[in-house]
Amino acid sequence: MSIQTAVRASPPIETANEFAADVIAGLSAKPKRLPPKYFYDLTGSGLFDRITQLPEYYPTRSELGLLHQHAPAIASLFPPAAALIEFGSGSSRKARILLRAAASVEAYVPVDISGDFLQQDAVQLRRDFPHLAILPVVADFTTMTEPPAEVAAKPRAGFFPGSTIGNFEPHEAAAFLRRAGRILGAGSVLVVGVDLAKAPDILYRAYNDSEGVTAKFNLNLLARINRELGANFNLAAFEHQAFYSAERHRIEMHLASTKRQKVRIGDTIIEFRAGETIHTENSYKHSIDSFQALAHGGGWSPLAAWTDGLFSVHALRMTAD
Ligand code: AVJ
Numbered sequence: 001m002s003i004q005t006a007v008r009a010s011p012p013i014e015t016a017n018e019f020a021a022d023v024i025a026g027l028s029a030k031p032k033r034l035p036p037k038y039f040y041d042l043t044g045s046g047l048f049d050r051i052t053q054l055p056e057y058y059p060t061r062s063e064l065g066l067l068h069q070h071a072p073a074i075a076s077l078f079p080p081a082a083a084l085i086e087f088g089s090g091s092s093r094k095a096r097i098l099l100r101a102a103a104s105v106e107a108y109v110p111v112d113i114s115g116d117f118l119q120q121d122a123v124q125l126r127r128d129f130p131h132l133a134i135l136p137v138v139a140d141f142t143t144m145t146e147p148p149a150e151v152a153a154k155p156r157a158g159f160f161p162g163s164t165i166g167n168f169e170p171h172e173a174a175a176f177l178r179r180a181g182r183i184l185g186a187g188s189v190l191v192v193g194v195d196l197a198k199a200p201d202i203l204y205r206a207y208n209d210s211e212g213v214t215a216k217f218n219l220n221l222l223a224r225i226n227r228e229l230g231a232n233f234n235l236a237a238f239e240h241q242a243f244y245s246a247e248r249h250r251i252e253m254h255l256a257s258t259k260r261q262k263v264r265i266g267d268t269i270i271e272f273r274a275g276e277t278i279h280t281e282n283s284y285k286h287s288i289d290s291f292q293a294l295a296h297g298g299g300w301s302p303l304a305a306w307t308d309g310l311f312s313v314h315a316l317r318m319t320a321d
Helices: 016-028 042-052 059-075 093-101 115-128 170-184 200-207 213-229 288-297
Strands: 083-087 107-112 156-160 189-195 238-245 250-257 261-265 268-272 277-284 300-307 311-318
Touching: 016 213, 016 261, 016 268, 042 059, 042 213, 059 093, 059 189, 059 300, 059 311, 083 093, 083 170, 093 107, 093 156, 107 115, 156 170, 170 189, 170 288, 170 311, 189 288, 200 238, 200 250, 213 238, 213 250, 213 277, 288 300, 288 311
Parallel strands: 083 107, 083 156, 156 189
Antiparallel strands: 189 311, 238 250, 250 277, 261 268, 300 311
């Protein structure tokens, strides 16, 4: 087993400057918005972890159940002697379920923007899977364009769990799938976790939990801007909002200003009307068919889909390049 250090892939990962530029651009836009990828600093990742354990937040439990139940069937679709590439791997908890069932996989490539987590996790993965080459890549998976050189000669499978794909607009999701197809190559398989449209009250509760953890997670975005960009958001003057739009098939999260106010971010002053919101996240909800149609538009054919009625796990085969 070789000792690998994380490969820094180009284009480079987010920098403080890019964060500042995205924040100023988003808060200068009409309506105001912020990219959801910035939720996940250390505090935000901890809060998201608590969200996944809330009784109301079913997606993580559902997906873990589906992966446990169907791991052998999923793994049987991987090409022999493959490298498994995970986009936005976090703690690799879900990939471990597939790796345990996929005896022929030779390498695991967790791709994540957070290098610290990735390195810690790689050490543990090498202990738990001594026969696997563990090749972490520090990168923003949304801008990644190539597989790491170490796995360029191996057949590849991809893994994109968690319904992170729901953060994309449908046309962006198709574009991401198309790019994933170029990274994974002809004949590859991609496994994607996708949350399903369902009764609005179930969706509402999943994003308006009774303990207020989701509210904290949303408001942490402003706290992070204060911490990292020296801004002066008064967190008590903003409220968490989350609602399901049945027409748009998505949960929208916002932070609503409770009053007319001005906020300073560096040299920039941002003005808020009373009730004005910052749109912080969309979480699109699909049907099995609508997701398969979307995947088709991204160059992938459906191989199989597993569901518990709440969430779905899709296996796709690349058809175009
Ligand atoms: C990680 C994007 C799938 O949309 O459910 C959870 C993020 N936001 N609660 C989701 C989230 C509020 C989550 N994803």
